[in-house]
Amino acid sequence: MKKLLQIIAVGFALFSTTLTAGDTIKIGAIVAATGPASFLGDPELKTLKHYTEKINAAGGINGKKLELVAYDTGANPKKAVTFTKRLLHKDGVVAIIGPSTSGETMAIIPMMEKAEVPLVSMAGAVAIINPVKKYIFKIVATDRMACQRIMQDLKDRKLTNLALISGSGGFGKSMRKQCKEVAPEYGIKIVADETYGKKDTDMTAQLLKIKNTADVQAVLNPGFGQGPAIVTKNFAQLKLTQPLYQSHGVASKKYIEIAGAAAEGVRLVSPPVVVADKLDDSHPIKKTALAYKNEYEKSTGSQVSSFGGHAYDALYVITNAIKAAGSEDPKKIRDEIEKTKNFAGVDGMVTMGAEDHLGLDTKSGMVLLDIKGGDWTIVK
Amino acid sequence: MTELFAFLLSGITVGFVYALVGMGFTVIYNSSGIINFAQGEFVMAGGMSMVFILAAGVPLVPAFALAILLTALLGILLWKLTDLSKDSSQVSLIILTLGFAIFLRGLAEVVFDKELHTIPSFVGDGSLELYGAILSYQSLLIIAVSILIVIVLWLFFKKTTLGKAMIAASDNVEAAKLMGINIKRILMLNFAISASIAAIGGVLLTPITSTNYEVGIMLGLKGFAAAIIGGLSNPFGAVLGGLILGIMEVLVAGYLSSEYKDAVAFVIMLAILFFRPGGIFSNLKAQRV
Numbered sequence: 125m126k127k128l129l130q131i132i133a134v135g136f137a138l139f140s141t142t143l144t145a146g147d148t149i150k151i152g153a154i155v156a157a158t159g160p161a162s163f164l165g166d167p168e169l170k171t172l173k174h175y176t177e178k179i180n181a182a183g184g185i186n187g188k189k190l191e192l193v194a195y196d197t198g199a200n201p202k203k204a205v206t207f208t209k210r211l212l213h214k215d216g217v218v219a220i221i222g223p224s225t226s227g228e229t230m231a232i233i234p235m236m237e238k239a240e241v242p243l244v245s246m247a248g249a250v251a252i253i254n255p256v257k258k259y260i261f262k263i264v265a266t267d268r269m270a271c272q273r274i275m276q277d278l279k280d281r282k283l284t285n286l287a288l289i290s291g292s293g294g295f296g297k298s299m300r301k302q303c304k305e306v307a308p309e310y311g312i313k314i315v316a317d318e319t320y321g322k323k324d325t326d327m328t329a330q331l332l333k334i335k336n337t338a339d340v341q342a343v344l345n346p347g348f349g350q351g352p353a354i355v356t357k358n359f360a361q362l363k364l365t366q367p368l369y370q371s372h373g374v375a376s377k378k379y380i381e382i383a384g385a386a387a388e389g390v391r392l393v394s395p396p397v398v399v400a401d402k403l404d405d406s407h408p409i410k411k412t413a414l415a416y417k418n419e420y421e422k423s424t425g426s427q428v429s430s431f432g433g434h435a436y437d438a439l440y441v442i443t444n445a446i447k448a449a450g451s452e453d454p455k456k457i458r459d460e461i462e463k464t465k466n467f468a469g470v471d472g473m474v475t476m477g478a479e480d481h482l483g484l485d486t487k488s489g490m491v492l493l494d495i496k497g498g499d500w501t502i503v504k
Numbered sequence: 505m506t507e508l509f510a511f512l513l514s515g516i517t518v519g520f521v522y523a524l525v526g527m528g529f530t531v532i533y534n535s536s537g538i539i540n541f542a543q544g545e546f547v548m549a550g551g552m553s554m555v556f557i558l559a560a561g562v563p564l565v566p567a568f569a570l571a572i573l574l575t576a577l578l579g580i581l582l583w584k585l586t587d588l589s590k591d592s593s594q595v596s597l598i599i600l601t602l603g604f605a606i607f608l609r610g611l612a613e614v615v616f617d618k619e620l621h622t623i624p625s626f627v628g629d630g631s632l633e634l635y636g637a638i639l640s641y642q643s644l645l646i647i648a649v650s651i652l653i654v655i656v657l658w659l660f661f662k663k664t665t666l667g668k669a670m671i672a673a674s675d676n677v678e679a680a681k682l683m684g685i686n687i688k689r690i691l692m693l694n695f696a697i698s699a700s701i702a703a704i705g706g707v708l709l710t711p712i713t714s715t716n717y718e719v720g721i722m723l724g725l726k727g728f729a730a731a732i733i734g735g736l737s738n739p740f741g742a743v744l745g746g747l748i749l750g751i752m753e754v755l756v757a758g759y760l761s762s763e764y765k766d767a768v769a770f771v772i773m774l775a776i777l778f779f780r781p782g783g784i785f786s787n788l789k790a791q792r793v
Contacts, residue, residue: 162618292763318757321766323722325521325713328514328638329757329765336507350620350714357712361631361638382622382714385629 148191149184149452151176151442152217154207154232155246155435156224159198163348164224167420167432168246169194172221174423175439185446193217197228204228205235212239218452219445219461221438222246225294233260242458244441246434249298253481261461261481263437265471265489267295267346270372270393271303273490274344275310277391277503283341283367287316287334289327289355291347295373299346315340320351327351327358335364342366348373353382360386367391372490376429380498390495391503395430397470399493399500408488409468416470433470441467441474510637511758512751517643519750520650524705525727526734526742527653528698533736535674535694538597542582542605543702544724545612550575550703551715552612555621564626572703578608579699583692605720612717622714646708650743653701657739670694674737729769733776735783745784748772 153172156165176192184190193215195207204223211217212235219242223229226249233252236243236259245252245262252262278286286307290300296319307314316337318330334340343366345355352374359368368390370379375394380387396403400413416436417428444467445460446452464483467474472489476482492503525547532540554571562570582604586597631640661667673680673690681687706715713719727742730749734741749769757765776784 158613166618318762320762321722323719324765325709325723326514326518328517329511329754330762332507332510332514333758333762350716350719353620353622354713361640363638378620382620384622384624 148189149186149446150191150193150215150217151439152208152211152215152220152222153192153194153435154197154204154211154220154222154224154228155194156199156228157194157196159200161199161225163429164246164431164434165196165199167424167426167429168222168224168435169196170424171416171420171432171435172439174419175436179443185443186450190443197223199225199228201228201231205231208232208235212236212241217241218454219244219442219457221435221442226252226298227294229262233257236260240458241454242442242445242461244438244461246431246438248295250302256479256481259458261441261476263441263469263471263474263482263484264434265372265395265484265486266302266482267299267371268302268306269484269486269490271299271306272310273393273486273492274303274369274371275306275312277492278312278342278369279310281342281367284312285315285339285341286312287318287337287340287343287366288314289316289318289320289330289334289343289345291322291345291349291351292319293322293348293351295371296347296351299371299373303344303346320347320355322349322351324351325354327355328362331355331358331362331364335362340366342369344369344371346371346373350382353379353387356383356390357386369393372430375493377427380495387495387498392493392495393490394493394500395433395471395489396491397428397433398430399491399502400428402500402502403491408473409470412468413470430471437467437469437471437474440469506636507758509635511754513634513637513639515751515754516747517639517647517750518754519730519747520643520647520743521705521709521723521746522726522730522749523743523746524646524650524653524708525702525723526730526746527657527739528702528705529728529731530734530736530739530742531657531694531698531701533731534739535670536586536597536691537594538586538601539728539736540582540695540698541598541602541724541728542608543698543727544720544722545605545608546575546578546699546702546720547706547709547723547727548612548715548717548720549578549608549699550706551710551719552616552621552706552717553703554707554710555623555715556616558623568707571707572700575699575703575706576696579695579697580692582699583695587688587691605724609717609720616717618717620714620716621710623710625711626708640712642708642711646705646712649704649708653704654740654743666693726769729773732773733784735785738783738785741783741785748784 155169157169180189197203226247229245229247242259250266290296316334320327345352370392372393375398397413400417403410420428445457448460449456464476473485474483493500528543550571553574557567557570625642627641631638669685670690730746731742734745753765753768756768
């Protein structure tokens, strides 16, 4: 019942924020708070709301209050387009955060470019910022970076024959493609390439095939949701002995909980926020990540995931730019976003430039973790 | 050879899961002629309510019973809805079940949450090793329970007066009515039984696959395929249909490519509908049970 009330409250809040006009700075947000990508959009929206309030409680920006105009797309690109139109032409926002997914982001890029209002996307695909588009920025590490980090580790461990077992959802598909592309750069050979459906309940057949493939030295499982947990369980049941790598898609305690004892010894790449309390004190983003984690968990009562942090970074990149510009002119804000330098976000250190609209530093933005005793350990 | 054996065993395990879902389709179709597209959602409802009842501190056995009861009540609710609109065409009723499925998914999202959940295996995390192939204890439990359900259903339909009345009702509604059989009650019972079977499947499956509010979509589709393959009016056919489907899927994934795995179900289903619309056993003169 409490949940239901919360949802109704969020619904009202979504609409009511658009009604209160006045002397405020309006920032738009397009998130997939419900639907298939709600695992992204839900923590993102909660984060945006919490920190907008926080900024306003501290006096706002340039003496004005911040006003968040948020719409829920349900991960539907058509809705993303409609809401973008509304944000740009009716609500009159100075910048937009989102959308949560790559497909939606690609759909609204032409409109943003035409309207000359900056967009800071929270989606993963490289295509968003490559090639560079004047008004389009993004905040999240690409899956390519995750692949590079894993390949580097394989190379360091002198494991050259890799088997892939990928989910066929958007996340798994994209990462599989990126990993296959970067593997040769590290001298890694893909010796098996299996996939499974998003809702599959048993991956034994695919893993048996990998087990029967000669010379497999490591297995990588790009995927999100229940798939990787089932892969991990089946992997242990079949007594495969190779190291199992997982992607940042499973970097939450939920994965350890569901895969149980089978998750022991699994290695994965992860955004640093997941292990904020375990980071070295010298890690440049430890302070931001830890503060975010504590605040998120306190204000929402749910465990931090790596996704809400994207919203934190996007919001602060934009508000910092508004401060620096001392103006609400979208064009000036865009120029300042591009000048973002050494911003310690939840996702990593960000330094943008005319040729780099992501600016995320791989080293601080990705950590390697081992699962030991039902908890994360950072691989040094 | 050991490879083939391992594939077959894995296929049988998966197949029994599909069979459990498929049986539910046939029980309702048999009595009412409705294809209940909320069957997968009943599976989800069973699993999800089990997770939350267990989390509330209820011991395993009463929690299991409660999860089944809750899902059975949902089944009765669906029956009530179809009963209220019983003058509508069959197609409208099928669409009604589709709507009910979407409603249940949304309800689960609100009442429970959007997260993945799992529960510990009922029989321990161990597994049996047979000539290099692996069968987890929980899978063995699913197989045993499926077989048990088949036997109980068979005894129920063949040996009890109520079961016989159900068969009579599915055979000829008017004649059954004249014999004093309460058709409404029979239909309600069928919906409840079907939902209960789904709930049992959902609960047993949760330790293996984990569950969330939308887990029913794919399970429902695969179960539907199993039921079509076995002949929609035959719960025992659904078991064989599920097994055929499970084994074919695993063989295709193992020997061809896992990319084609999900297509298998639907290719087999289409082939059956084209060449043997009554199900694969239709030449054996399968009647409504």
